[in-house]
Amino acid sequence: MNWTVIGIWLGALLSLSLYSFLYKDNPFYKFAEHLFVGMSAGYWVIYTIMNVLIPNWWNNLVPAEGGMQPIWLIPGFLGLFMVLRVVPKLSGLSRMSLALIVGTGAGLSMTAMFQTNALAQVNGTIISLGQGGGWFNWVSNIIVVAGVVCGLVYFFFSKAHTGIVGKTANVGITILMVAFGASFGYTVMARISLLIGQTQFLLFDWLPTMGIHL
């Protein structure tokens, strides 16, 4: 039995079942959707046990060389507390685990986030208009600086958007619209790319299993 061919056929039939939704909702689509959700949940449970819980926790709690390491019971209990959210009377225990996650996450990322996404960006906006690179760079730098200033003015709500403030805010919202347009263009490209990938699979992997070579 050729498992590769069976896999290709399963993939192709499920792809076509999912695409059938474009015509209208139907049992084939529902079957493929439910199968995907169920398979994903099952896969994640097993993957988490085999690749996270066992190597990261169990193997440390009970090392292969023998002897139990009781300190690893602490993360074990914290993990158990998270699961206890499904038991209403004990669900409050999960707050301890969540507090640890939120606290660690916030502590680690607060300064890094500020440095990477705020300070470095402000620094990147302080551009010398006289730097080399020709007139294109010069114009680009002016657009960057003017765009940032106008965009910030648009989000400045302590003064009515009238007069010069209003005009500057209008430039800011225009810049934002251009950014949203570029972002939408990229999104369209991404979605078409996924369609292309799946079409390549159907044309060049699935059809050849039926003797059709394009």
Added chain:
Amino acid sequence: MSTFIEKLGNIDRRIIFIVMALAVIIPLAVRLTLPIPIDEGPSKNMYDAVDALPPGSTVLLSFDYDPSTMPELQPMAIALAQQLMTKDIKIVSLALWPMGVSLGNEALSYVSDSLGREEYVDWVNLGYKTGGGVLIVRMGSDIKSVFPEDYSGKSVDEIPVMDEINMLGDFDMIISLSAGDPGIPAWVMMAGDRYDIPIGGGCTAVSAPQFYPYLGTGQMLGLLGGLKGAADYETMVRIGVDDPPAGTATPGMAAQSVAHLVIMLFIILGNISYLASKKRKGGAK
């Protein structure tokens, strides 16, 4: 009574789907090829940065995606691996996304076999660990405590490519192929800015605009955005190579271009229909 132009604005969406499907299927089926000009930009910068690395350097390649974004990111992975292995640059790979392990292995094994490279000597796949940013911070001080074994259970102490690698700072460059979080932002934040390691990356087209500021500030060396970035890279990697291996991004770009033309056509028709309808209703007042 509606005119033909106005009716176009209310065209059945299923007709649009069929036209879009044909716009993708026909160029792929007839193997339409369109030129991919390589200009100065994030893709070229990425290629030049990797090209400037001396042979014997070690690059960390992080596979931070899953099969849902394979059409965009897998061609990048293969093209990057081809460039790195051709230049005798060693690759240490890992994944911040669980499914990235097998996808990374697939890409690295394919290129390694085609170029006659050897696992553990020229490249290694350390596998997946949960934690994202926290994991990266730990790797900053001791990578072997985070990854004591590779994905198959082989001790890193027995892997030659890991001999000189103890912490993130030992890498000459980090490249993240990212479909979301954790991915490029985590590497820039926790490795690039923190340990001053050059960061490059490839990402889905959806997320590309959010990473462009990192290019402007120099926080990233280069960026491959979506299928276009992958096709750019495939094209650059093939230059001067005899009998280059087939890629999937370059043929995909022809279908992409035709699909974009169709979308633009529909947008223009929709707007014309809308304006015609508005004009007729305005005239009726």
